[in-house]
Amino acid sequence: MTAKIIDGKQIAEQVISKVEERVKLLKGQGITPGLTVILVGDDPASQTYVASKERTSQRLGMKSEVIIKPVTISEKELLTLIHQLNEDTTVDGVLLQLPLPKHIDENNVLQAILPEKDVDGFHPVNVGKLMLNQEGFVPCTPYGIIQLLDYSSISIEGKHAVIVGRSNIVGKPMGQLLLNRHATVTYTHSRTQNLEKFTKQADLLIVATGQPQMITKNHIKPGATVIDVGIHRNSDGRLSGDVDFASASEVAGFITPVPGGVGPMTIAMLMENTCLSAERKLSK
Numbered sequence: 001m002t003a004k005i006i007d008g009k010q011i012a013e014q015v016i017s018k019v020e021e022r023v024k025l026l027k028g029q030g031i032t033p034g035l036t037v038i039l040v041g042d043d044p045a046s047q048t049y050v051a052s053k054e055r056t057s058q059r060l061g062m063k064s065e066v067i068i069k070p071v072t073i074s075e076k077e078l079l080t081l082i083h084q085l086n087e088d089t090t091v092d093g094v095l096l097q098l099p100l101p102k103h104i105d106e107n108n109v110l111q112a113i114l115p116e117k118d119v120d121g122f123h124p125v126n127v128g129k130l131m132l133n134q135e136g137f138v139p140c141t142p143y144g145i146i147q148l149l150d151y152s153s154i155s156i157e158g159k160h161a162v163i164v165g166r167s168n169i170v171g172k173p174m175g176q177l178l179l180n181r182h183a184t185v186t187y188t189h190s191r192t193q194n195l196e197k198f199t200k201q202a203d204l205l206i207v208a209t210g211q212p213q214m215i216t217k218n219h220i221k222p223g224a225t226v227i228d229v230g231i232h233r234n235s236d237g238r239l240s241g242d243v244d245f246a247s248a249s250e251v252a253g254f255i256t257p258v259p260g261g262v263g264p265m266t267i268a269m270l271m272e273n274t275c276l277s278a279e280r281k282l283s284k
């Protein structure tokens with residue numbers, strides 16, 4: 001078998017076109033959705049992602065702002081900035097780009113962002129709402145993966161979803177979202193014994209470990225859907241994921257590439273969340 005490739009770039013464009021219509025409607029009512037991204041330090045990968053968020057929000061006609069702070073910024077100064085953005089009625093979404101320098105307590109600053117402006121869905125209130133299947137903000141990467149499955153007509157209900165990786169930003173919310181959609185969910189991680197035993201049972205295999213090329217055809221049930229959340233820059237400058245794409249495509253039914261899979265969806269869902277935030281402001 002050779003897997004069908006799920007085209008994340010194309011699906012992201014479809015999501016973005018829908019958001020574009022909603023932005024137009026909002027603007028007709030005098031509201032321009034506003035996204036502010038805070039970038040601390042000068043990590044080149046973070047700069048690339050932030051630039052992409054800025055470009056896309058501008059293309060959609062949103063008010064887009066990137067605030068760059070030196071790596072030496074104190075936690076107190078960062079909190080002051082977040083408080084200012086919380087008060088600013090022209091800002092609908094505040095995104096604090098991760099990772100942060102070690103001297104800043106990530107949980108502490110993420111909790112300072114108003115839940116109503118937390119378009120990343122990382123605030124404990126939004127985490128709790130996801131767990132209760134209530135409306136809040138859903139983290140962009142797992143939300144984007146659900147869209148990839150829906151747009152590809154890959155069913156979730158009753159399927160066995162196996163998540164590899166248990167981070168707060170991908171693995172954990174991914175499992176919760178799939179559970180809300182009636183999948184049977186298994187979480188695996190770095191201490192899981194006999195990983196293949198679990199991954200081989202997956203109808204939907206979501207890989208978010210940060211370990212390059214760790215999943216091969218030996219981990220995959222024939223015909224399974226494989227979603228690769230990893231992104232690594234190789235020494236030759238090329239990007240690849242947590243899945244050995246060539247090997248995995250021999251047995252998978254559907255597979256996401258890197259680049260052009262999950263990454264563009266993360267950006268698209270950020271746009272949707274920012275638009276949603278502005279719509280909620282209007283209806284209040």
Ligand SMILES: Nc1nc(=O)c2c([nH]1)NC[C@@H]1CN(c3ccc(C(=O)N[C@@H](CCC(=O)O)C(=O)O)cc3)C=[N+]21
Pocket residue numbers: 048049052095096097098099120140141231258259260261262263264266267
């Ligand atoms: N508060 C916060 N929210 C985030 O959503 C967040 C974050 N911090 N920190 C870093 C990760 C990573 N991330 C990506 C977004 C887009 C691509 C993306 O567009 N990737 C392209 C390729 C990009 C390239 O060429 O480098 C692709 O996969 O096709 C990748 C990674 C968001 N993150």
